[in-house]
Amino acid sequence: MSIEKIRDLTLVSLDSEKSLVISCDSSGSIGMKEKDVLKIPPFYVGKFTARVAIMEVMCAGGNIVTLTNVLSCEMKPTGVEIIKGIKEELKSAKIDDISLTGSTEENFKTYSTGVGVTVIGVGKRNELKINNIKDKEGCIIISIGIPKVGDEIDIKNDKEIVSYDSIKWILENDLSYEMVPVGSKGILYEAKLLCKNNNSRLKTNKDVRVDIYKSSGPSTCIIAAVKKKDLKSITSHIDYINIIGELENLRK
Known part of the structure; x- marks a missing residue:
C-alpha cells in the first residue's frame, strides 16, 4: 500500500x-x-x-x-x-x-x-484527473464560476457559482486534463500550483475579467486545464468562464 x-x-x-x-x-x-x-x-x-x-x-x-x-x-x-x-x-x-x-x-x-x-x-x-496533462501545447487554464466568500453568496440559489452538473458534464465528455476547486488562496495560486505539479509554468492572460486573488470560499469556482480547441464547446454549455492563461513548458 x-x-x-x-x-x-x-x-x-x-x-x-x-x-x-x-x-x-x-x-x-x-x-x-x-x-x-x-x-x-x-x-x-x-x-x-x-x-x-x-x-x-x-x-x-x-x-x-x-x-x-x-x-x-x-x-x-x-x-x-x-x-x-x-x-x-x-x-x-x-x-x-x-x-x-x-x-x-x-x-x-x-x-x-x-x-x-x-x-x-x-x-x-x-x-484520475490529477497531474495528468499529457499535451501542454495548446493547453489553457480557465476558471468556472465567480469567487465568493461569506455573505456574498446567495445561500439559497446562487447562479454564479460553479455547479456539480457543469463538472460532471466536463468529466463525461473528457474535456479537461485536470480540474481543481479554488479555495481561500484564490484562482492564481491554484493555477500556478497546477502548472508546477505538471512541470510547466503559467503565462497569465492580461485581460482576465475575474478577481484571481480573491478567496473562493466554499469552492464557488474551479479552475480547469483544457485544450484551447475545446473552449468553444465548453462555453456553449457553461456560464461564467474566464481564461486565466496558458501553459508553457519549463526550459530544460
Missing part, C-alpha cells in the same frame, strides 16, 4: 489499479450559536462545508462512496440541521445514495459551531 499527498487530496492505493481519493474540509464560528462570527442557519453550514470536500474528490474523477461529519455541537437542534444540509448537498450532487456517518458533542455545551467533513472516493489511478 502506498500513500500520496497531492494538493488537498490524499491517495491511498488499494491494489495495482485502484486508489482511495480522500478530501476533507472544516468550518468554525459560522452558524447561529452565541459566539459564531458569521450568522448563518446551520443547514447551510452543513451544505457548504460538504460542498468543498465533495468538489475536491469529484473534480479529481473519484467515485464518491462515503462522507463522514464530525460536529462540535449537540445533535438537537444544531446537529440535525447541519446533517440536513449535508444530505441536501449530496442530493444536489446526485450522490445521496452513499454512506453517511458522523459524530456530535453530547458531553459539553458549545457556544460556537464547528464542523469537519471527510469525503472518500475510489478511482482507477491512471484515469
Whole structure:
C-alpha cells in the first residue's frame, strides 16, 4: 500500500489499479450559536462545508462512496440541521445514495459551531484527473464560476457559482486534463500550483475579467486545464468562464 499527498487530496492505493481519493474540509464560528462570527442557519453550514470536500474528490474523477461529519455541537437542534444540509448537498450532487456517518458533542455545551467533513472516493489511478496533462501545447487554464466568500453568496440559489452538473458534464465528455476547486488562496495560486505539479509554468492572460486573488470560499469556482480547441464547446454549455492563461513548458 502506498500513500500520496497531492494538493488537498490524499491517495491511498488499494491494489495495482485502484486508489482511495480522500478530501476533507472544516468550518468554525459560522452558524447561529452565541459566539459564531458569521450568522448563518446551520443547514447551510452543513451544505457548504460538504460542498468543498465533495468538489475536491469529484473534480479529481473519484467515485464518491462515503462522507463522514464530525460536529462540535449537540445533535438537537444544531446537529440535525447541519446533517440536513449535508444530505441536501449530496442530493444536489446526485450522490445521496452513499454512506453517511458522523459524530456530535453530547458531553459539553458549545457556544460556537464547528464542523469537519471527510469525503472518500475510489478511482482507477491512471484515469484520475490529477497531474495528468499529457499535451501542454495548446493547453489553457480557465476558471468556472465567480469567487465568493461569506455573505456574498446567495445561500439559497446562487447562479454564479460553479455547479456539480457543469463538472460532471466536463468529466463525461473528457474535456479537461485536470480540474481543481479554488479555495481561500484564490484562482492564481491554484493555477500556478497546477502548472508546477505538471512541470510547466503559467503565462497569465492580461485581460482576465475575474478577481484571481480573491478567496473562493466554499469552492464557488474551479479552475480547469483544457485544450484551447475545446473552449468553444465548453462555453456553449457553461456560464461564467474566464481564461486565466496558458501553459508553457519549463526550459530544460
